[in-house]
Amino acid sequence: MIDGTATDAPAGPSVVRPARRRRRLLIGLAVGLAGLAAAVLLSLVFGSRVVSWDEVVGGVLAPDPNSFAEQAVATRVPRTALAILVGGALGLSGAVMQGITRNPLADPGLLGVNAGSALAVVLGISVLSIDSTGEYIWFAQAGAAGAALLVYAVGSIGRAGATPLKLAIAGAATSAALASLVSAVLLVRTDVFNVFRFWQVGGVGGADFGEMAPVLPFLGLGLVLALLSSRGLDVLALGDDVARGLGGRVGPARVLAGLAAVLLSAGAVAIAGPIGFVGLVVPHAARVFTGPGHRWLLPYSALLGAVLLVAADVVGRVINRPADVPVGIMTAVVGAPFFIWLIRRAKVREL
Amino acid sequence: MSILAAGRAVRLRRRTVVTALLGALVVALFLLALVVGDRIYGLADVLRVVLGQDVPGASFTVGRLRLPRAILAVLIGAAFGMAGTLFQTMLRNPLASPDILGIGYGSSAAAVVAIGFFGAQGATVSVVAVVAGLAVAFLLYALSWRGGVQGSRLVLIGIALGTVLLAVIQWVLTRIEVYKAAEALRWLSGSLSSAFWGDLPPLALAMAVLTPAAFVLSRRLSVLQLGDDAAAALGVRPNSTRLLLVLVAVGLISVATAAAGPVAFVAFLAGPIAGRLLPGASLLLPAAFVGAILVLGADLVGSNLLFTTFPVGVVTGAIGAPYLLWLIARSNRNGGRL
Amino acid sequence: MTVHRSLVTEALTVGYDDRVVVQELTLAIPAGRISVIVGANACGKSTLLRAMARLLPPRSGAVLLDGRSIAERPTREVAKILGLLPQTPVAPDDIAVADLVARGRYPHRSFLRPWTQEDEAAVAEALRMTDVLDLADRSVDELSGGQRQRVWIAMALAQGTDVLLLDEPTTFLDVAHQIEVLDLLTDLNRQKGTTIVMVLHDLNLAARYADELFAVKDGRLYLSGAPADVVTAPMVRDVFGMDARIVADDVSGTPLVLPIGRHHSRV
Numbered sequence: 022m023i024d025g026t027a028t029d030a031p032a033g034p035s036v037v038r039p040a041r042r043r044r045r046l047l048i049g050l051a052v053g054l055a056g057l058a059a060a061v062l063l064s065l066v067f068g069s070r071v072v073s074w075d076e077v078v079g080g081v082l083a084p085d086p087n088s089f090a091e092q093a094v095a096t097r098v099p100r101t102a103l104a105i106l107v108g109g110a111l112g113l114s115g116a117v118m119q120g121i122t123r124n125p126l127a128d129p130g131l132l133g134v135n136a137g138s139a140l141a142v143v144l145g146i147s148v149l150s151i152d153s154t155g156e157y158i159w160f161a162q163a164g165a166a167g168a169a170l171l172v173y174a175v176g177s178i179g180r181a182g183a184t185p186l187k188l189a190i191a192g193a194a195t196s197a198a199l200a201s202l203v204s205a206v207l208l209v210r211t212d213v214f215n216v217f218r219f220w221q222v223g224g225v226g227g228a229d230f231g232e233m234a235p236v237l238p239f240l241g242l243g244l245v246l247a248l249l250s251s252r253g254l255d256v257l258a259l260g261d262d263v264a265r266g267l268g269g270r271v272g273p274a275r276v277l278a279g280l281a282a283v284l285l286s287a288g289a290v291a292i293a294g295p296i297g298f299v300g301l302v303v304p305h306a307a308r309v310f311t312g313p314g315h316r317w318l319l320p321y322s323a324l325l326g327a328v329l330l331v332a333a334d335v336v337g338r339v340i341n342r343p344a345d346v347p348v349g350i351m352t353a354v355v356g357a358p359f360f361i362w363l364i365r366r367a368k369v370r371e372l
Numbered sequence: 373m374s375i376l377a378a379g380r381a382v383r384l385r386r387r388t389v390v391t392a393l394l395g396a397l398v399v400a401l402f403l404l405a406l407v408v409g410d411r412i413y414g415l416a417d418v419l420r421v422v423l424g425q426d427v428p429g430a431s432f433t434v435g436r437l438r439l440p441r442a443i444l445a446v447l448i449g450a451a452f453g454m455a456g457t458l459f460q461t462m463l464r465n466p467l468a469s470p471d472i473l474g475i476g477y478g479s480s481a482a483a484v485v486a487i488g489f490f491g492a493q494g495a496t497v498s499v500v501a502v503v504a505g506l507a508v509a510f511l512l513y514a515l516s517w518r519g520g521v522q523g524s525r526l527v528l529i530g531i532a533l534g535t536v537l538l539a540v541i542q543w544v545l546t547r548i549e550v551y552k553a554a555e556a557l558r559w560l561s562g563s564l565s566s567a568f569w570g571d572l573p574p575l576a577l578a579m580a581v582l583t584p585a586a587f588v589l590s591r592r593l594s595v596l597q598l599g600d601d602a603a604a605a606l607g608v609r610p611n612s613t614r615l616l617l618v619l620v621a622v623g624l625i626s627v628a629t630a631a632a633g634p635v636a637f638v639a640f641l642a643g644p645i646a647g648r649l650l651p652g653a654s655l656l657l658p659a660a661f662v663g664a665i666l667v668l669g670a671d672l673v674g675s676n677l678l679f680t681t682f683p684v685g686v687v688t689g690a691i692g693a694p695y696l697l698w699l700i701a702r703s704n705r706n707g708g709r710l
Numbered sequence: 711m712t713v714h715r716s717l718v719t720e721a722l723t724v725g726y727d728d729r730v731v732v733q734e735l736t737l738a739i740p741a742g743r744i745s746v747i748v749g750a751n752a753c754g755k756s757t758l759l760r761a762m763a764r765l766l767p768p769r770s771g772a773v774l775l776d777g778r779s780i781a782e783r784p785t786r787e788v789a790k791i792l793g794l795l796p797q798t799p800v801a802p803d804d805i806a807v808a809d810l811v812a813r814g815r816y817p818h819r820s821f822l823r824p825w826t827q828e829d830e831a832a833v834a835e836a837l838r839m840t841d842v843l844d845l846a847d848r849s850v851d852e853l854s855g856g857q858r859q860r861v862w863i864a865m866a867l868a869q870g871t872d873v874l875l876l877d878e879p880t881t882f883l884d885v886a887h888q889i890e891v892l893d894l895l896t897d898l899n900r901q902k903g904t905t906i907v908m909v910l911h912d913l914n915l916a917a918r919y920a921d922e923l924f925a926v927k928d929g930r931l932y933l934s935g936a937p938a939d940v941v942t943a944p945m946v947r948d949v950f951g952m953d954a955r956i957v958a959d960d961v962s963g964t965p966l967v968l969p970i971g972r973h974h975s976r977v
Contacts, residue, residue: 126528130535190468193531194640197471201636201689204561209680211554218545218553297535346543353539360532361515364525376808376834379847383806464800588821594802595816598865601796601877604765606869607789607817651804652849 046317049310053324057105060331064101065094068338103225103233104334104348105327107293110240112326114285115300116307116319117247120254121278122173124188125363128301129165129286132188135295136196136203137168138287139221143203147213155235158291162239165287169279171195223294223349225334236288243284244323250278251315258313296349298356299326305363387653394649394661398446401668405442406434408676441567444631445667445684447575449638451628453663454586455621456639457646457655461593462617463523466647469640470625473527474534476639478508478622479629481537481544484556488548498574498630505626508533509618526618562635562685564671571631578627583660585620590656593617635685637692638666644695666691712903714741715791715872717762721771724754724761731757733929734771739873739922744899744906746920748913750950754929755909756797756877762907763794763875775873789817793871797878799862801850807861808846811836814868836867840894856887863894874898876908880915888912892919913950917941917964925949941965 080094141164176188207214253274311317337346482504486492646658670687717739880888917937959966
């Protein structure tokens with residue numbers, strides 16, 4: 022490795038990291054941060070009620086109990102924070118999953134994680150009467166991990182390993198199977214269905230900081246593990262055989278990264294419900310700025326994921342005023358065309 | 373040459389026997405579905421009702437309720453079975469059935485919107501569902517077109533479209549009252565409980581057109597299976613054949629979905645089960661029978677054997693999930709492709 | 711029995727998406743002979759073969775079969791005259807050898823016409839020629855690579871065409887099976903007069919088995935003719951970018967290419 026760590030960057034022009042690349046990274050950072058600032062601002066301003074600048078400042082710093090506008094802004098603060106949190110987690114976990122599976126189409130939703138969480142949560146609500154985020158999280162995690170393992174096991178069977186096509190089909194099949202079990206429960210329990218139908222569209226409305234708190238440790242741990250696994254993912258990207266040849270430990274690297282991806286995506290599902298396509302789309306956008314190396318790709322994916330989800334939430338609030346279109350619907354409607362474009366562009370080989 | 377003919381005769385006999393047994397099983401389950409229910413009628417009474425004679429009590433229960441339901445079960449089972457096996461054979465992948473790819477969601481989404489927002493019922497829902505299903509098929513084909521349609525691209529774009537349509541369905545479910553949503557959920561699970569005579573003619577008519585089309589296409593499909601280049605060399609145009617196959621299969625799925633909702637996994641299960649029984653054969657007719665057997669059997673189980681009545685789709689879904697796992701285990705063992 | 715067909719490309723240009731692969735290429739396939747197309751990787755030789763089999767529409771120019779543009783003739787009619795064995799055909803799961811070979815009869819059958827004696831005879835003949843008659847009832851999945859390739863050739867033979875195109879029929883086979891397949895194709899050519907056109911990677915095998923050799927470079931025809939005239943040191947240098955010495959093959963009398971790497975030159 023000529024340039025293994027950040028500290029030994031040579032003084033002169035580097036062979037592996039030319040100035041052009043660095044400029045791209047900076048541009049990406051600027052775009053990401055500016056986008057996030059703009060999205061957050063819009064998220065505070067827009068809603069069923071549009072507010073003025075003073076009211077935004079007032080609402081964020083010290084909401085005046087007598088001002089409806091400032092109260093409205095105050096409720097948008099946790100919502101925006103939640104969107105940042107969830108978007109970041111989904112973007113990051115998507116990038117990690119794409120790295121582990123060496124598959125540009127990997128995404129928590131497509132890989133059955135959402136369906137696994139949904140089934141576990143439904144069982145929790147109906148059988149054990151759980152009703153708070155703090156309880157959802159354990160069920161969501163377990164369901165997500167189980168489904169992800171199952172899908173990956175199915176998708177990597179056969180000589181060619183986990184090809185994009187096999188993984189996508191295995192994810193769709195597992196999701197269909199789990200969904201049918203979910204509806205078996207819901208058909209008998211209309212009360213559970215009445216809670217579940219709102220959870221399953223995925224949304225960040227009605228957020229409060231108290232509900233977010235129990236999930237934070239999971240997301241934090243996931244973030245740390247994800248960033249730790251970036252070097253392992255870079256080696257994995259070359260294929261298992263080459264990775265072993267370079268001295269990489271394929272199994273542990275994959276387990277560490279997989280744990281990170283599941284913690285992040287299941288944490289997001291637990292607080293915001295299943296939100297699709299963020300994990301799929303964001304890493305591709307991030308790669309434009311960072312290239313394929315995971316050291317930069319991972320944090321950029323988190324940043325852009327937050328931008329995307331906050332923006333999608335704002336659009337969902339504005340598009341059908343005064344009602345909200347849940348952010349999970351918005352990401353599907355925006356993400357699917359991108360996904361299709363990606364497929365049309367790529368030369369996806371036959372099995 | 374005689375060796376050749378003898379081998380072919382053995383295979384042909386096996387095919388004929390197994391297919392006939394499957395057909396007999398369809399008939400047996402059909403009759404069982406007429407006999408069994410809250411009240412059990414004798415086979416003699418049931419046959420008299422079927423032949424149009426008036427039997428007190430049985431004429432209503434069997435003639436008005438059970439008979440249309442059983443016919444509906446056979447028709448949609450056959451439709452799902454044929455559509456599934458057309459897709460699986462065309463895409464050379466047992467997991468690539470239209471229900472798994474979410475292609476059927478086009479019909480479902482349209483039907484849920486029609487039921488939930490416009491209070492549509494009966495024939496209107498069917499028409500909307502079929503039109504939407506075909507529209508999704510065209511869209512899928514158009515989006516997959518890039519100087520030709522590759523099977524894998526069709527699968528992936530199908531999954532993407534299915535995901536969007538599912539989001540639409542879920543969103544609609546949050547926008548309507550809970551009792552309507554529960555009704556829609558029941559429909560979305562696939563149910564025969566609202567079957568009545570009036571539903572049958574449009575379905576039967578559509579299938580009378582689509583089934584022969586499927587059989588004509590299955591010959592071209594058997595050549596397309598050899599790969600695009602080999603098929604083209606044998607005089608089959610891969611792209612136009614695929615377009616026709618997609619249209620016929622989605623047509624079958626749509627009319628069946630319109631009649632009974634998306635009954636889970638029947639399209640997915642029928643072909644592979646038929647293929648296990650008849651390796652290497654053309655599967656269209658056996659798969660139609662297996663589909664009918666699955667729906668009839670699952671409906672019998674769902675309405676009679678469980679602690680509460682479940683719609684047929686929940687039962688087929690519960691069968692489908694373990695089968696999926698079994699498929700995985702089997703492929704794992706022989707290292708085959710999935 | 712076999713009719714001699716003329717197969718000609720006229721200023722043929724073919725490509726994928728926005729990339730032109732074959733450029734204004736004109737050649738005439740000699741009827742009743744074995745023609746082999748050679749060239750470096752990605753020179754367009756497979757594309758040329760696929761275009762000759764009407765699998766790719768020409769951008770400009772044409773492929774003429776018996777003087778008529780192949781693109782304008784009904785595809786089934788062409789399939790009775792011209793067959794192609796692609797590089798990687800797909801065998802359906804669990805299919806029996808005889809059933810797979812029988813699919814080669816597709817262009818001769820119609821929905822209403824049942825399986826005839828003629829179909830049966832063609833399949834039996836194809837199985838016999840390729841020496842897989844004993845395997846007729848076995849599943850294709852169980853066969854070895856060499857056997858499987860013979861079965862595919864049998865399917866192409868069952869099609870009963872006067873012209874047979876093959877895209878690298880020897881890939882993935884060991885050297886003994888390569889010779890076996892090429893001998894089989896030669897038998898077919900000598901016994902039935904079938905016109906054979908194939909793409910081969912191995913220049914020495916190509917020189918041995920070809921009556922006519924076509925060297926393709928960058929999508930254009932570089933040189934064609936008898937192997938002894940085509941396989942020369944300058945051709946190998948220009949087309950394959952490699953120095954070589956050409957000697958006579960003691961076994962067949964055809965030219966034999968001895969590549970000269972950077973480490974082996976004794977000159």
